[in-house]
Every structure is written in C-alpha cells, then in structure tokens.
Amino acid sequence: MTETLLAQPEADDRAPAKRLFIKTYGCQMNVYDSERMADVLRPLGYATTDTAESADFVILNTCHIREKAAEKVYSELGKLREMKDKRAAAGAGSMTIAVAGCVAQAEGEEIMRRQPAVDLVVGPQAYHQLPELLTRTARARGERIGADFAPNAKFDALSAEGAAARGVDGPTAFLTVQEGCDKFCTFCVVPYTRGAEWSRPAADVLAEARGLAAKGVRELTLLGQNVNAYDGQAVSGEGVWSLAQLARALAEIPGIARIRYTTSHPNDMTEDLIAAHGDGPDRIDALMPYLHLPVQSGSDRILRLMNRKHGRQAYIDLIARIRAARPDLALSGDFIVGFPGETDRDFEDTLDLVRQVHYASAFSFMYSPRPGTPASGMGAQVPDAVARERLHRLQALLFEQQTAFNASQAGKVMNVLFEKKGRYGRQAIGRSPYLQSVHVEDADHLIGQIVPVEILDGQQNSLKGRLIGA
Known part of the structure; x- marks a missing residue:
C-alpha cells in the first residue's frame, strides 16, 4: 500500500481559512478522489496543511486492497483520537x-x-456530500455516514465549472473516466466497495480535461478499475464511445500532448484501442507507448481459480497483436503469487510467461485474503514462507527485465515532460514516454515543457539524460 499526503492550493480568500489534512492510501483513483475532496471543501474555506496535528478536518482516504488495510486505518484513527482529545x-x-x-x-x-x-x-461514491455532511456534523445532528453506489450522482455534483476550478500541481493530472468492476475476480474486493462498472459521459470528461489544460496540464492519465471497459455516453448523446474514441477527442484539446490510462483488463483490450497505439491511420499520437495490462498468473489453472476469464495463451496472443501494431510499446503488469492452491508447477508457469512477454516494469504481491471474497474461503492456502520465497524469485526476474529495458534506452533521444525540480542544483525530473523517471541537469527552467533529451544511462528505477546541445 502506498501512502500519499495531498498538497493543494490555498483556500478561497473569501472565506476564513480552515485547515484540511488528507492522507491517501492506495491507488491513483484514490489520489484523484482526494484531490476532488479538497476541491469540494475549498469553497468552505479549507486550505490544506502538511500535518494532522494542525488540521481542523482530517480525512483518511482508505484502500481495501492490501493486507491488513482496515487494521492500519484503525491504528491511525487511534493516533488521531489522541490528537483530538488533547486539542x-x-x-x-x-x-x-x-x-x-x-x-x-x-x-x-x-x-x-x-x-x-x-x-x-x-464511501468512494459519496465524497461530493462532504460539505453537507460536514455542516450536519458541526451541528451535532443528522446523518454521519454517506456510502452508496451512485457514481453518476458523485460526478454530476462536479460540474464543468467545478472542473475548471480544480486544483492542480504540475503538468500532469489524473482524470477518472470509469469506476467499478463487473469481473468479480475471486481475490478482489473492488466489486463490493466500488460497485458495478460505470462510465462517465464523454462530454463531462472532456469538460474536466479542458479545465485541466487551461491550468497547464500537458499529460492526462485516465483512471478506472477497468478503464478500457469505458463505454460512456457519446458527446452527441446518441450511443456510446469506446476508450479509443474518448482518447482521440481528448488528444484534440489544445495543450494536451500526452495520454495514458490505467488499469486495463485483457478482455477489454479492443481492436480499436490496439489500433490507436499502432502506426496506422487510426494511431493517436498523444497516446503513450506504454500499457499496464495485468495478467496476475501464468497458470491456466490458477487463472480459472481467480475467475480471470482469460487464459495464459490468450494473454500471450493479445500481447503479440499489440506489439505487432506498436513494436516499441513498453508493457507493465500485475502478479499475485501464493494464491490458494498454487503449486510449484503453477508458479513456474508464471515465471515462463514473464520470460516470454518481457516487462518494462511490473507490480508483484504475495496473496493475502480479503474478507468476504471467494478466495478467502478456499482451501489449500499457501504457507507464507513458500509464497514469500516465490515472490522474491519473481521480483528478481522482473527487476532484471526492468533494468535491462532501462539500460537499453542509453544513447537514444526521447521527448521528456519535465514535472518538477530535482534534489540537486538546477536538476529537473521528468517522465519519458515509457513512464520512466528521467533526471537532467540544468533543466529546472523547463518545468511543464516537453523537450528532447539524450539518454546517457539507464538504471533500475530511472534514467539519466542531458539536454540536446548541452
């Protein structure tokens, strides 16, 4: 589980300053939600602060995916209770x-x-109710719980005007286009905590994107639990758009130069989306040559137990079609080791798939039961020591591939979007088209710009480059 402390612009000057602290756990969608929570609270006079101790309002934006997620929340709440009592x-x-x-x-x-x-x-579909709930709480009366599965109500509350007022920090931004999941993988709680798949109307997404572009955002990362299942209402109001159609319209917004999306499901990787990555007439130049496409396991038997609804060979064939369309595309993935019933043979199948596919980066985890999911009640739970040893072996292979991919970039010239200042002198840090972190000296004046950079060296987690002509 990652933890992000939200930093946002100051509150509306028309209201007395109050202090807001948001601690964000988990995925990019939670980061997006935290940003929007700060947005809806800003008109009430809330400016963000860096510490819970100094805050009038503390929000823990939680994630239920990783092991012992709830226990971590209760531990944090115990600390906050002490702060509240002392105050x-x-x-x-x-x-x-x-x-x-x-x-x-x-x-x-x-x-x-x-x-x-x-x-x-x-709940994640009710944060637009925060001003109302906060007012009721201040009066010590009324409803204290807002948890439902009505994402349309949440997004309807965030009008185009609200999108234009959204706080941004730098030239990149997350943009949620889809929520929920209908896949019901046996290890996952998302269908129970985020609800069924639902896509925002294309017109609403475009309105928010225009507001972000007006604030200097150059790169959008489209978010969804199954983002490539996007089927939002078309701008015309007739029919629906696919993710490829949405990306094409977003790419036409002045200022938007880069588009990414995550997380995808193999079963929703449609032919028009593959073509949008390719070199043919349907290519979208702004669509970055980087794809996060989780497989979770290389074993057909484990994939069936996971209810992934795709097989090993179907995934490998899909990757072949994608790379035929875009040979330089970099691939990222997710893996779970130690799933209930996983044998040594099943795990070797996973290692074999990794060797066949070659990943530029990947996330790998040791299985941990999520209460209420089918997998939590399965027999043949893999001992922790066995799962941990498998995880170490898998990560060693994935790190080897990631390091090799980064090293292969040395000597190339690639466009880098500079995002922030580095730690040393006039150093700046940007992102390559493949989402690698790129460190460049004497480039701090280029924040927010996309600039050609010669790559000097590739290491496991980042690249070192220099400005052309420097």
Missing part, C-alpha cells in the same frame, strides 16, 4: 475526523462502532 483539552478548538474510500464503504458501521472519535464515514 479539546487545551481549548484549541475541535478536530473533525472522517474516513473515506473503500474501507469506509466496506466497514462504515463498524468504523463508527469501534472508533467513536470518527465524525464522518464517506
């Missing part, structure tokens, strides 16, 4: 505590029962 005892005013996100959706009533210091519980 009240010192006469320093009240602190409002909210739990948002997927743990809130899954355990709302339990959170309120176990930790009375919590004032609000808000």
Whole structure:
C-alpha cells in the first residue's frame, strides 16, 4: 500500500481559512478522489496543511486492497483520537475526523462502532456530500455516514465549472473516466466497495480535461478499475464511445500532448484501442507507448481459480497483436503469487510467461485474503514462507527485465515532460514516454515543457539524460 499526503492550493480568500489534512492510501483513483475532496471543501474555506496535528478536518482516504488495510486505518484513527482529545483539552478548538474510500464503504458501521472519535464515514461514491455532511456534523445532528453506489450522482455534483476550478500541481493530472468492476475476480474486493462498472459521459470528461489544460496540464492519465471497459455516453448523446474514441477527442484539446490510462483488463483490450497505439491511420499520437495490462498468473489453472476469464495463451496472443501494431510499446503488469492452491508447477508457469512477454516494469504481491471474497474461503492456502520465497524469485526476474529495458534506452533521444525540480542544483525530473523517471541537469527552467533529451544511462528505477546541445 502506498501512502500519499495531498498538497493543494490555498483556500478561497473569501472565506476564513480552515485547515484540511488528507492522507491517501492506495491507488491513483484514490489520489484523484482526494484531490476532488479538497476541491469540494475549498469553497468552505479549507486550505490544506502538511500535518494532522494542525488540521481542523482530517480525512483518511482508505484502500481495501492490501493486507491488513482496515487494521492500519484503525491504528491511525487511534493516533488521531489522541490528537483530538488533547486539542479539546487545551481549548484549541475541535478536530473533525472522517474516513473515506473503500474501507469506509466496506466497514462504515463498524468504523463508527469501534472508533467513536470518527465524525464522518464517506464511501468512494459519496465524497461530493462532504460539505453537507460536514455542516450536519458541526451541528451535532443528522446523518454521519454517506456510502452508496451512485457514481453518476458523485460526478454530476462536479460540474464543468467545478472542473475548471480544480486544483492542480504540475503538468500532469489524473482524470477518472470509469469506476467499478463487473469481473468479480475471486481475490478482489473492488466489486463490493466500488460497485458495478460505470462510465462517465464523454462530454463531462472532456469538460474536466479542458479545465485541466487551461491550468497547464500537458499529460492526462485516465483512471478506472477497468478503464478500457469505458463505454460512456457519446458527446452527441446518441450511443456510446469506446476508450479509443474518448482518447482521440481528448488528444484534440489544445495543450494536451500526452495520454495514458490505467488499469486495463485483457478482455477489454479492443481492436480499436490496439489500433490507436499502432502506426496506422487510426494511431493517436498523444497516446503513450506504454500499457499496464495485468495478467496476475501464468497458470491456466490458477487463472480459472481467480475467475480471470482469460487464459495464459490468450494473454500471450493479445500481447503479440499489440506489439505487432506498436513494436516499441513498453508493457507493465500485475502478479499475485501464493494464491490458494498454487503449486510449484503453477508458479513456474508464471515465471515462463514473464520470460516470454518481457516487462518494462511490473507490480508483484504475495496473496493475502480479503474478507468476504471467494478466495478467502478456499482451501489449500499457501504457507507464507513458500509464497514469500516465490515472490522474491519473481521480483528478481522482473527487476532484471526492468533494468535491462532501462539500460537499453542509453544513447537514444526521447521527448521528456519535465514535472518538477530535482534534489540537486538546477536538476529537473521528468517522465519519458515509457513512464520512466528521467533526471537532467540544468533543466529546472523547463518545468511543464516537453523537450528532447539524450539518454546517457539507464538504471533500475530511472534514467539519466542531458539536454540536446548541452
């Protein structure tokens, strides 16, 4: 589980400054949700602060995917309760505590029962209700839990005007276009915490993207639990658009030069999306040559137990079609080792698939049961020691491939979008088309620009480059 502390622009000057602290756990969609929570609270006078101790309102935006996610939230809430009590005892005013996100959706009533210091519980589809819920809480009355599966209501509350007012920090931004999942993989809680698949209307996505472009955003990362299952209402109001059609329209917005998307499912990798990555007439130049396409296992038997709805060979064949369309495309993936019933043979099949496919980067995890999912009740749970040893072997192979891919970039010239200043002198850090971090000296004046860079060296996690002509 990753943890992100949200930094946002200052509050609206028309309202007295109040202090907001948001701690974000988990995926990019949670980061996006945290940004929008700050947006909807800004008109109430909330400016962000870097510490919970100094905040009037603390939000834990939670993730239910990783092991012991709920326990980590309760541990954090215990610390916040102490802060809240000390603040009240010192006469320093009240602190409002909210739990948002997927743990809130899954355990709302339990959170309120176990930790009375919590004032609000808000599911991932209800954060647009925060101003109303916060006002009710301040009056010590009314509803304290907002947790439903109505993403259309959430996004309807974020109008085009609100999108234009969205706070951004740098030339890149996340943009949620799809939520929920209908796949029901046996290890995953997303269908139970985010609901069924639902796509935002294309007109709403484009309106938000135009607002971001007006604020200097050059690169959009489109988000969804199954983002390539996107089928939002067409701009005309008649029919639906695919993700490829949406990406094409986004690429026509002045200022938007790069488009990425995550996370994809192999079964939703349509031919028009493959063609959009390719070199033919349907190519979208702004679509980056990088694809995150999780497979989870290389064993057909384990894939069936996972209810992935695709097989090993189907995945390999799909990769072949994608690379035939775009030979220089870099691939990323997800893997789970130690799934219930996984044998040594099953694990060797996973290693074999990795060797065949070759990944530029990948995420790998040791299976941990998610309460309420079918896999949590399966027999033949793999001992932790065995799963951990397999994970180490898999990660060694993946790191070897990632390092080799990065090293292969040395001597090439690639366009880099500079995002922020580096740690040393006038160093700047940007992203390559393949999402690699690129460190370049004497480039801090180029933040927000896309500039050709000669790659000098590729290491495991980053590239070192220099400006052309430097």
